[in-house]
Amino acid sequence: xxxxxxxxxxxxxVASLERGLEVIKHLCSDRRVTLAExxxxxxxxxxxxxxxxxxxxxxxxxxxxxxxxxxxxxxxDLGHAxxxxxxxxxEAERAVERLSRxxxxxxxxxxxxxxxxxxxxxxTHERFSVFEREVGQGEPAYASAAGRILLAGLSxxxxxxxxxxxxxxxxxxxxxxxxxxxxxxxxxxxAEGHAVVVQELQxxxxxxxxxxxxxxxVVVAALGVQIASARDDATACLDALxxxxxxxxxxxxxx
Amino acid sequence: MTEASAATIxxxxxxxxxxxxxxxxxQAIERGLAIIRAFADASQELTMADIAKAVGxxxxxxxxxxxxxxxxGYVQSNGRRYRLLPQVLDLGYxxxxxxPWWPDAQRVARDFADRTAxxxxxxxxxxxxxxxxxYAASHDTAGPPRAIGTRLPAxxxxxxxxLLSGLxxxxxxxxxxxxxxAAFTDKTMTQPKTLTAAIGRVRAQGFAFVSGELEIxxxxxxxxxxxxxxxxxxxxxxxxxxxxxxxxxxxxxxxxRQAAQSLTNLLxx
Numbered sequence: 001x002x003x004x005x006x007x008x009x010x011x012x013x014v015a016s017l018e019r020g021l022e023v024i025k026h027l028c029s030d031r032r033v034t035l036a037e038x039x040x041x042x043x044x045x046x047x048x049x050x051x052x053x054x055x056x057x058x059x060x061x062x063x064x065x066x067x068x069x070x071x072x073x074x075x076x077d078l079g080h081a082x083x084x085x086x087x088x089x090x091e092a093e094r095a096v097e098r099l100s101r102x103x104x105x106x107x108x109x110x111x112x113x114x115x116x117x118x119x120x121x122x123x124t125h126e127r128f129s130v131f132e133r134e135v136g137q138g139e140p141a142y143a144s145a146a147g148r149i150l151l152a153g154l155s156x157x158x159x160x161x162x163x164x165x166x167x168x169x170x171x172x173x174x175x176x177x178x179x180x181x182x183x184x185x186x187x188x189x190x191a192e193g194h195a196v197v198v199q200e201l202q203x204x205x206x207x208x209x210x211x212x213x214x215x216x217x218v219v220v221a222a223l224g225v226q227i228a229s230a231r232d233d234a235t236a237c238l239d240a241l242x243x244x245x246x247x248x249x250x251x252x253x254x255x
Numbered sequence: 256m257t258e259a260s261a262a263t264i265x266x267x268x269x270x271x272x273x274x275x276x277x278x279x280x281x282q283a284i285e286r287g288l289a290i291i292r293a294f295a296d297a298s299q300e301l302t303m304a305d306i307a308k309a310v311g312x313x314x315x316x317x318x319x320x321x322x323x324x325x326x327x328g329y330v331q332s333n334g335r336r337y338r339l340l341p342q343v344l345d346l347g348y349x350x351x352x353x354x355p356w357w358p359d360a361q362r363v364a365r366d367f368a369d370r371t372a373x374x375x376x377x378x379x380x381x382x383x384x385x386x387x388x389x390y391a392a393s394h395d396t397a398g399p400p401r402a403i404g405t406r407l408p409a410x411x412x413x414x415x416x417x418l419l420s421g422l423x424x425x426x427x428x429x430x431x432x433x434x435x436x437a438a439f440t441d442k443t444m445t446q447p448k449t450l451t452a453a454i455g456r457v458r459a460q461g462f463a464f465v466s467g468e469l470e471i472x473x474x475x476x477x478x479x480x481x482x483x484x485x486x487x488x489x490x491x492x493x494x495x496x497x498x499x500x501x502x503x504x505x506x507x508x509x510x511x512r513q514a515a516q517s518l519t520n521l522l523x524x
Contacts, residue, residue, distance in 0.1 A: 014323040020284030021327065021346065028350035055280040059288065061347070071347050073359045073521050078288060079348020080483060081295035082339040083524070090484045093524055113341040114328070120341070121524070130488040130522055131356035131388075 019044060023052045024061070024075070032068035083120055088212055088220060088252035093121040095223070095244040100125050103225055103237055109212065110138070110146040110222045112154075115166050117147045120221065142182050143171050145195040145209035146222035151182075152189040153211055153219025159186055175200040194238055204229050210241045215253045223248070283320075286312060290320055291329070291343060300336035352523045357388050357403070359521045364391040364491075367514045371507060373493045376401070377480065377518065380418035383409045383434040385490065407469065410436050410450055411443050413477030414490040416463035419454050421479065421487025427454065442467045464504065466497045473497060476504055478511050480518045488522055491515045 022042050027033065033041075039049035053069055056062040061075040083089050092109040100107040100123035108122035117138035124133070141147030141162070151159050160183070168177040176182050189195045194210045201207060209224030223245045225237050293309035294301060301309075307317040321337055324330040328342045360377050367375045374392035378385040384406040392401075409415025410431070419427055431447040444450050457463045466474040477492035493511055495503045 012319045012322070013326065014283050014287070014319055016281050016283035017287040017320060017323050018327060020281055020287065021329075023284075024346050028345070028347055051281050052284060055282075055284050058280055059285065061288075071350070073351045073354075073356075075347035076351050076523060077295075077520070078291050078346045079344045079352070080524075081292045082341065082343040082348075084296045084483065085294040085298065085339050087298045093484065094486070111341050113344075118341040118344060130482050130524055132354060133352050133523055 091248040091251045112150040145197040145207035146224040148195045149209045149222035300338040360389040364389040378414040385414035411469045413463040413465040413475035417477040417490035420458040
């Protein structure tokens with residue numbers, strides 16, 4: 001096993017784990033790749049790359065077709081380990097499914113991931129989302145209702161750090177992107193407990209979100225819906241989200 | 256990469272043409288991924304001791320791996336307890352979640368049909384129809400060949416009974432009340448009351464057996480494909496000549512359950 005001393009923290013760093021994870025990320029592509037390409041793009045010898053690939057093949061995560069390698073769908077085990085480790089996730093999953101049917105709109109549950117909004121549950125109106133779904137690393141947090149809910153869930157010091165370090169720019173003519181304006185908007189969300197963002201991310205789309213709280217009232221995620229801005233039932237959507245969020249919290253901590 | 260790690264890796268370089276052996280595997284990646292998997296269904300944060308025990312490694316080793324995962328942004332700790340971070344979704348989940356599920360489902364169906372010489376179908380519920388999303392048959396099978404997209408009446412098929420068994424009671428009652436429960440043979444169940452009872456039995460026993468209700472002489476055995484939370488996401492069935500009866504059920508049930516598990520592992524939730 002390759003072990004190196006981390007210069008900054010003086011903790012032993014498992015370099016070969018880091019490189020193996022790089023290999024996996026490199027394989028997240030629709031293009032099949034050869035061993036030589038993996039070696040070149042991850043900056044290691046072909047023999048070293050081959051050992052990582054063999055290990056991943058052994059785990060059932062990679063398959064080989066002649067000279068070409070690709071990930072197998074089984075690797076979603078890893079992402080699923082993350083999702084299922086969230087105590088509220090399964091309940092959110094079911095709630096999102098119900099909400100999207102009830103509101104005839106796309107719904108989702110979201111967490112903050114390096115300044116962006118990551119989807120952890122989603123249901124697209126009129127689609128079977130258990131089979132496939134978009135789990136993009138998502139929009140920048142400042143421009144969606146879910147993102148602002150998550151920013152409002154941070155401490156004031158943390159949200160200030162975000163606003164001073166994030167790249168803020170308008171995505172539509174309506175996007176708030178001045179730190180001062182965003183700070184005011186986030187402060188208002190802290191007071192009101194919900195966020196409504198009209199056409200700031202995309203013209204014609206309104207996003208509405210509420211926080212999902214753990215039992216100590218800490219914001220663990222956002223629950224949101226995207227509707228056409230022309231719809232006149234935003235209040236009903238907000239009420240449905242609020243009720244669903246409360247149900248998630250109580251169900252997740254029931255057992 | 257640090258110079259030290261480059262040197263370590265270079266020192267381990269071996270002849271790429273050599274035969275693969277267990278020693279060639281990189282233990283670090285296997286252990287690292289086992290640590291990530293240890294959080295599955297934990298529904299809580301884990302201590303280093305929990306993780307060391309789950310993965311079967313000494314605590315100091317667990318500590319080194321967790322520190323590495325923390326430095327890389329996959330794990331967060333509050334000093335005592337560890338939890339995974341959403342960056343784990345970058346390790347293949349995001350990539351596959353958006354890709355269609357059915358090509359992989361089709362492979363599972365194909366394997367099953369080849370192994371058992373019986374046609375096999377995966378279906379989801381749409382209204383009161385079971386709609387095929389995967390289908391495979393061997394050349395000498397009983398019954399008509401069918402294609403992906405085939406719709407079977409849910410009340411008269413094993414696939415349908417499984418899918419209906421996943422509904423909550425109100426939803427089921429509503430659908431049975433408003434559906435056209437046509438008779439296809441004289442064995443087809445057409446009464447909501449009879450069907451409710453039959454579907455209740457399916458829910459309790461975890462499989463559905465339908466013989467001669469859709470076509471005379473044709474039998475089907477169906478099992479649920481649950482998502483990882485146990486909700487019925489799809490149904491999987493195998494068909495055979497009704498005359499072959501119970502003996503077939505005994506030999507097909509095990510492989511069918513295994514195939515359903517393979518399908519579950521391919522679902523995004």
